[in-house]
Amino acid sequence: MLVLVARRFGSMILVMLVVSMLTFLALEADPGNVATKVLGPYSTEQQRDIWMERNGYNDPLPERYLRWLGNFLQGDFGESTRFRTDVADVLWPRLGNTAILAVATMALVIPLSLVLGVLAGMREGSATDRTISVVSIFTTSIPEIASAPILTFIFVFLLGILPGTSSFQDGFSITQLILPTLVLVLYDFGYVTRMTRASMAEVMTTNYIRTATLKGLPYRRIIVKHALRNALIAPFTVVMLQINWLLSGVIVVELFFAYKGFGALLLEAALNQDIYVIEACAMIAVFVAVGTQALSDIGYTVLNPRIRFN
Amino acid sequence: MADAFSLPKRPSLAVRVFGPFLLLRESWVGMIGLSLVLFWVLVALFAPVLAPFPPNAPLMALQVPGADYPTAPSTLIDGVPAAEICAAIPGNAAQVDCGTFWLGTDLVGRDVLSRIIFGAQQVLIYAPLATFLAYLVGIPMGLWAGYSRGMADAVFSFISNVILSFPVLVLYVLILVTLPRSAAIIVAAVVFAAAPGIFRIVRGLAMDLRAREYVAAAETRGEPLWYILFMEILPNARGPLIVDAMLRLGYVIITIGTLAFIGLGMPPPDPDWGRMIAEGRTTINFMPHMALFPCLAISSLVLGFNLLADGLREVSLRD
Numbered sequence: 001m002l003v004l005v006a007r008r009f010g011s012m013i014l015v016m017l018v019v020s021m022l023t024f025l026a027l028e029a030d031p032g033n034v035a036t037k038v039l040g041p042y043s044t045e046q047q048r049d050i051w052m053e054r055n056g057y058n059d060p061l062p063e064r065y066l067r068w069l070g071n072f073l074q075g076d077f078g079e080s081t082r083f084r085t086d087v088a089d090v091l092w093p094r095l096g097n098t099a100i101l102a103v104a105t106m107a108l109v110i111p112l113s114l115v116l117g118v119l120a121g122m123r124e125g126s127a128t129d130r131t132i133s134v135v136s137i138f139t140t141s142i143p144e145i146a147s148a149p150i151l152t153f154i155f156v157f158l159l160g161i162l163p164g165t166s167s168f169q170d171g172f173s174i175t176q177l178i179l180p181t182l183v184l185v186l187y188d189f190g191y192v193t194r195m196t197r198a199s200m201a202e203v204m205t206t207n208y209i210r211t212a213t214l215k216g217l218p219y220r221r222i223i224v225k226h227a228l229r230n231a232l233i234a235p236f237t238v239v240m241l242q243i244n245w246l247l248s249g250v251i252v253v254e255l256f257f258a259y260k261g262f263g264a265l266l267l268e269a270a271l272n273q274d275i276y277v278i279e280a281c282a283m284i285a286v287f288v289a290v291g292t293q294a295l296s297d298i299g300y301t302v303l304n305p306r307i308r309f310n
Numbered sequence: 311m312a313d314a315f316s317l318p319k320r321p322s323l324a325v326r327v328f329g330p331f332l333l334l335r336e337s338w339v340g341m342i343g344l345s346l347v348l349f350w351v352l353v354a355l356f357a358p359v360l361a362p363f364p365p366n367a368p369l370m371a372l373q374v375p376g377a378d379y380p381t382a383p384s385t386l387i388d389g390v391p392a393a394e395i396c397a398a399i400p401g402n403a404a405q406v407d408c409g410t411f412w413l414g415t416d417l418v419g420r421d422v423l424s425r426i427i428f429g430a431q432q433v434l435i436y437a438p439l440a441t442f443l444a445y446l447v448g449i450p451m452g453l454w455a456g457y458s459r460g461m462a463d464a465v466f467s468f469i470s471n472v473i474l475s476f477p478v479l480v481l482y483v484l485i486l487v488t489l490p491r492s493a494a495i496i497v498a499a500v501v502f503a504a505a506p507g508i509f510r511i512v513r514g515l516a517m518d519l520r521a522r523e524y525v526a527a528a529e530t531r532g533e534p535l536w537y538i539l540f541m542e543i544l545p546n547a548r549g550p551l552i553v554d555a556m557l558r559l560g561y562v563i564i565t566i567g568t569l570a571f572i573g574l575g576m577p578p579p580d581p582d583w584g585r586m587i588a589e590g591r592t593t594i595n596f597m598p599h600m601a602l603f604p605c606l607a608i609s610s611l612v613l614g615f616n617l618l619a620d621g622l623r624e625v626s627l628r629d
Contacts (some may be wrong), residue, residue: 282480
């Protein structure tokens with residue numbers, strides 16, 4: 001078990017290192033380019049040279065990378081050219097806002113998709129199963145860029161019961177959280193539902209379920225005691241991996257609803273060539289994605305005794 | 311006597327590749343998906359005939375769906391009588407009645423219906439092209455890694471793990487910020503981001519199929535590597551791959567639309583559903599039609615591909 005955890009985290013660190021190199025190379029390989037982006041397109045050649053000299057941009061690439069990595073690990077992400085302040089000062093509050101959105105989404109997606117998935121998988125091919133499957137295909141077919149305007153049209157334009165933006169201008173408000181969360185839930189729950197359904201349907205065909213049925217156990221007891229415990233292992237992994245998708249969805253939703261979160265920050269930085277913010281955002285996004293992947297692998301081993309010892 | 315030993319005739323290549331599509335009529339879900347996809351393909355093909363107006367022409371700003379163009383022939387638009395503008399529309403014979411904005415117009419005054427119709431062309435050229443190229447990259451790598459294992463497998467798997475560890479949209483933002491933006495770069499970015507996923511699926515299928523007798527037979531015959539990969543393993547993996555391709559196509563359509571929506575898409579002015587949604591977002595509180603109709607367009611096309619995939623999976627599981 002300990003070996004597995006160590007191996008998993010080892011490969012996670014390796015991936016993170018490669019990602020950090022790629023990110024650094026993509027954005028900072030050419031020092032002159034960095035100087036232009038930091039000082040602006042109207043800076044003079046001389047200004048850029050002085051800036052590069054002062055900030056150590058004339059050093060060889062490997063040295064610059066190592067220094068950058070060292071600063072990064074200590075939480076020093078550099079200074080944002082767009083927000084005129086330390087990247088960390090902008091980043092952490094934004095990340096907190098996105099965490100609220102992600103937690104709200106997961107709090108709805110997990111129960112909803114597990115219940116629907118189990119209901120559909122219990123009797124494969126039944127009317128309930130077909131209905132749930134088609135509904136989940138339907139909702140995953142509506143991308144966030146489409147469901148956000150459609151839901152806004154219904155709840156803001158037609159019914160007028162929800163606010164159309166979620167900028168939290170007058171402090172946190174639950175009504176402003178509803179639409180962004182709803183958009184993310186609508187797109188995400190279908191996939192988890194289908195995975196849960198597949199897992200449940202597979203468990204229902206196993207011998208131990210047949211034995212339990214033939215023993216004459218009540219149906220409810222078979223489902224709750226025998227089937228669920230095994231059927232819910234796979235969805236655990238899927239839910240964890242969903243966080244990777246959520247980080248993408250968050251960019252669209254935050255842009256649409258003017259939600260002051262991490263995704264909107266990355267986009268704003270990207271469109272304004274604010275490279276230190278882009279670097280920090282990209283690294284954190286990958287860290288969250290890779291971290292949840294590692295956790296899901298380890299969790300899967302803990303939950304599933306059959307693969308624990310090989 | 312030779313007849314007794316003759317094998318049943320091998321079905322032609324067309325039947326082997328398109329067979330699953332023929333079986334599709336047994337699945338009503340699949341048929342609905344196929345109809346949706348065919349609908350948009352026909353719309354894209356006949357766009358110049360179907361569109362009532364040129365897609366990029368600024369006609370009358372902020373018209374609601376169903377509004378006539380123009381309201382009166384003498385109405386002045388930018389100082390020019392409407393009738394004259396009508397006459398200038400290509401293919402418009404009638405001088406006064408130049409048509410109706412069935413889905414309204416946008417902020418600049420372009421006809422939303424015409425833009426959706428021409429937008430279908432853009433979607434149905436770039437998304438299948440990008441998906442096809444991603445398969446062209448992912449399939450050989452996956453087959454090779456899954457069949458030979460060893461170093462090739464280790465290297466390709468690590469590369470695909472690194473690429474897949476990026477949240478997709480973050481990866482696109484990184485690529486499109488560093489490189490100049492053009493249609494070719496967007497297609498290349500989609501290939502770069504999608505090929506590792508295809509690699510993984512193909513690799514898994516190849517690892518499963520490499521132990522089959524027909525592969526062993528080909529090895530014994532001394533067939534070259536490419537023959538085993540492309541003539542023995544690939545044809546037997548086609549079922550799951552066709553289903554995957556349909557799902558992926560839907561996903562690539564979403565991706566390209568999303569990139570346009572966040573401002574990293576194809577350069578203007580040609581109509582693009584994602585950018586139409588982004589442009590209509592500002593007026594959604596009083597004129598929702600500008601964003602709403604492109605939303606329905608992209609959702610219905612993606613739904614078509616997803617239902618098609620589900621139908622194909624259903625009929626392929628049957629036998």
